[in-house]
Amino acid sequence: MINNILNKVGNTPLISLKMGNEPNLNVFSKLEFYNPTGSVKDRAACYILNRLLNEKIIDSDTTIIESSSGNFGVALSAYAKLKGLKFICVIDKTTLPVNEMLIRQQGAKVICITEPDQYGGYLMNRLKKVNEIVNSTENIYWINQYGNPLNAQAYYNSLGKEICLEIPRQKLDYLFMGVSSGGTITGVSQKVKEKHPNAKIIAVDVEGSVIFGGKPRKRFIPGIGSSLRPSILESASIDNTVVVTEQETINSCRELLEKHNLYAGGSSGSVHAAVKKYFNNSKLEKPTNVMCVFADRGERYITTIYNDDWCKMIKNYSAGVMPTTVPV
Numbered sequence: 001m002i003n004n005i006l007n008k009v010g011n012t013p014l015i016s017l018k019m020g021n022e023p024n025l026n027v028f029s030k031l032e033f034y035n036p037t038g039s040v041k042d043r044a045a046c047y048i049l050n051r052l053l054n055e056k057i058i059d060s061d062t063t064i065i066e067s068s069s070g071n072f073g074v075a076l077s078a079y080a081k082l083k084g085l086k087f088i089c090v091i092d093k094t095t096l097p098v099n100e101m102l103i104r105q106q107g108a109k110v111i112c113i114t115e116p117d118q119y120g121g122y123l124m125n126r127l128k129k130v131n132e133i134v135n136s137t138e139n140i141y142w143i144n145q146y147g148n149p150l151n152a153q154a155y156y157n158s159l160g161k162e163i164c165l166e167i168p169r170q171k172l173d174y175l176f177m178g179v180s181s182g183g184t185i186t187g188v189s190q191k192v193k194e195k196h197p198n199a200k201i202i203a204v205d206v207e208g209s210v211i212f213g214g215k216p217r218k219r220f221i222p223g224i225g226s227s228l229r230p231s232i233l234e235s236a237s238i239d240n241t242v243v244v245t246e247q248e249t250i251n252s253c254r255e256l257l258e259k260h261n262l263y264a265g266g267s268s269g270s271v272h273a274a275v276k277k278y279f280n281n282s283k284l285e286k287p288t289n290v291m292c293v294f295a296d297r298g299e300r301y302i303t304t305i306y307n308d309d310w311c312k313m314i315k316n317y318s319a320g321v322m323p324t325t326v327p328v
């Protein structure tokens with residue numbers, strides 16, 4: 001018996017996933033959307049706040065601040081409330097209404113950035129706002145998921161450990177993970193390389209993200225990708241990168257639902273598409289264990305990935321037709 005669902009973070013289900021006709025390809029997936037607020041980011045939110053409180057870096061009067069328009073904002077608002085901490089979440093006008101509602105309903109103060117930055121996105125202006133607030137507020141702590149080592153340590157100590165324990169026959173050949181702040185891949189890769197030094201860590205990114213040197217371009221699906229390279233990635237151990245398109249992400253999300261009954265979020269589709277791309281036409285000579293991380297649920301993408309009109313808009317955009325409005 002547990003006294004609050006938020007204490008049920010981690011120990012997510014591991015499933016085996018039949019993919020393609022290659023008999024030696026064994027794909028397993030960690031379903032991170034079984035975390036309490038619906039994503040892998042619960043692990044970071046819970047771990048970071050516990051460490052900060054236990055080590056007295058913050059106290060019950062500290063205000064927490066973070067720039068996040070997605071899963072991390074939702075997770076932090078829940079765990080900050082559980083711990084009685086004030087939380088300011090800086091979002092922007094592209095934030096999904098459902099995420100904004102969840103963040104507000106869980107007691108966070110929401111500041112919404114509406115002016116685009118010099119790159120046409122909102123990240124730089126969100127970070128500028130965070131800096132302004134931090135510089136003018138006493139007893140405030142900026143979580144800073146892109147640079148805070150605690151973000152990676154959260155995954156080293158939880159998801160990384162679970163993957164090492166659960167991989168069948170203790171044989172891990174490949175591990176595929178989506179990247180945004182870089183916390184998941186940094187922490188998990190560090191742990192996995194200790195136990196399985198020969199396992200290949202594959203980073204999954206989307207077209208339009210600059211994390212692995214790609215050209216910046218408008219991206220529509222939230223979750224992975226970034227318009228800056230997170231400093232936390234300097235200590236990650238990455239062997240290879242697979243970049244997928246938003247169309248491939250959509251196709252894979254729909255395939256996961258139709259063939260595997262998995263109603264998964266965008267980055268799960270990106271990871272699935274990346275595994276397909278990587279092993280396309282390969283003849284594996286011996287059984288190969290591939291682990292992937294499915295980071296969040298499909299519900300929050302009902303107006304996007306699972307909406308036919310929205311998907312048409314993405315198809316047109318890829319063909320060079322700019323949308324006049326972006327439905328959310």
Ligand SMILES: Cc1ncc(COP(=O)(O)O)c(C=O)c1O
Nearest residue numbers: 179180181182183184223267295
């Ligand atoms: C859906 C989804 N997938 C993957 C990630 C990547 O996690 P990380 O920020 O640890 O790189 C995120 C991060 O917010 C996410 O929301």
